[in-house]
Amino acid sequence: MGEFELIDRYFRSAAADMAGRGDVVLGIGDDAALLEVPPGRQLVAALDTLVEGRHFPRGSPAASIGHRALAVNLSDLAAMGADPAWCLLALTLPQAEAPFLEAFASGLFALSRQHGVALVGGDTTAGPLSVSMQVLGTVPAGEALRRSGGAPGDLLYVSGTPGDAAAGLRLLDSQHAAAHQLQQRFLYPEPRIELGLVLRGIASACIDVSDGLAADAGRLAAASGCGVSIEVSRLPFSGALLDAVGAAAALQDALCGGDDYELCFTVPPQRKAALEARLANVKCRVTCIGILDESHGIRVIRDGVALLVDTRGYEHFSGKG
């Protein structure tokens, strides 16, 4: 039996331990997983790959790689307002080393347990380190959040404190206390599942912030056939970000940095009170930072003066691609 077959068995037994879901008819061990989607619900499916050297630096903690592989996909489900249910893992790694695998699995399973997600399939292969994770969830029929439902006048919100992760990645080798907090935000992003569920029936549109707040707010606005303006004075900077990088770099990180995995969403003004009532039970911070309008493109405004304008769309702000 080869080392990779041993690893498969290792994940299989770990998966069996945590698959307390009654909707897994058949998990790891057959040709495919067999799953029950509850009546009246639609299936939500996301697939994202993390490649070493591109999505995380070489030498990243294995627990972080396991955590992030699941987190970035859960974040996509959160943006749809979906309840996560199952995941499948395709892990490619140069060699099978027990310490790496145990740490990877600990990061992955800590997060999957937190959200009640069962690992139901996948495989392990020799090759350059990369992780493809498939996450499946469900949503009541017709209630999924989309990017395209916004309208002029809808208020623009963001969760958490965007910019932290981008700064944390840049400061990954720093020993400063403030940098440590930012590093954790890059290494262990928290998918906003709970917030996504609360936003069903409230938000008119939603997207997860993976490429930077300005770019992703621009994508939401474009999908909704609107323009968007963001008021700089409202941006929620973390104390750690301001301490570690200063105000100018913090603005750049918050608008154009990636890897936040926060939710950016819009709410019609008449549902603002309903939103605030529901947020009382949600742990993560949510801030109104702007508004959709009838133009197109993105305007970043400071005290009523346009700081940056990109009428072509969001491409200009994207730090990726």
Place this chain on the structure above:
Amino acid sequence: MGEFELIDRYFRSAAADMAGRGDVVLGIGDDAALLEVPPGRQLVAALDTLVEGRHFPRGSPAASIGHRALAVNLSDLAAMGADPAWCLLALTLPQAEAPFLEAFASGLFALSRQHGVALVGGDTTAGPLSVSMQVLGTVPAGEALRRSGGAPGDLLYVSGTPGDAAAGLRLLDSQHAAAHQLQQRFLYPEPRIELGLVLRGIASACIDVSDGLAADAGRLAAASGCGVSIEVSRLPFSGALLDAVGAAAALQDALCGGDDYELCFTVPPQRKAALEARLANVKCRVTCIGILDESHGIRVIRDGVALLVDTRGYEHFSGKG
């Protein structure tokens, strides 16, 4: 806009062309796909990764890589008796080159159209060439084929002519006519979806042959709590295989070669006539090659004499791991 964002758009428009399925509520372009599982059906999910240099040789035709990425996953669905419905693609490649991408997409979409599968999500990333494909399908509740349903006395069958693909891979540089046919069997395997559907309600157990017939028959037998014997004289060798490699190597390839993506399944003797009646409408060849018994492990028999015995299980026969 970066080159990889251009590629995403390319796949997005290609996917839009062929997504004629009414059950795709939301395809590529939002945070996740939104899909309708018909009432009374269970979801079937498979995820497999192909890594260059491991699952296909460097320099393989791009059309073959696109075809195989989908085919190996469709084969998993076939082994469950599932109707394929949707797929998500995670493509990692060193650089974005139009000729490679067009050929990759042509191979992928030719097969997806053949089986009515809609590409509903995924992403493209820079990195060492690998392809993770997620395929989703459905099956009437309770009717999925499994590895574990076989019983002593059940007849063992295999589809097609196993061994061709392994020989084709070995002879990939050969110019002989027989080798060409074998090469095609490696480069463009045909997932046995139609056969899988016919086997619902007939086969007691089923597995797809990806690691070699003996290893995978052994896995089916082990999952069913049985032993299995395979009669060499019944093995269906292709003329091309015998021509290209001779009888001894053909036997080795058929039993221990991988990448066949045929179905290996068992049928209780009392359903043999029903199987044969149904097979009249299925194009691919199916051959009875052995039987499950009350022992455990695998016996390969020639004219009543055991040629190879592995009572420990299937590991001995596996060419992989």
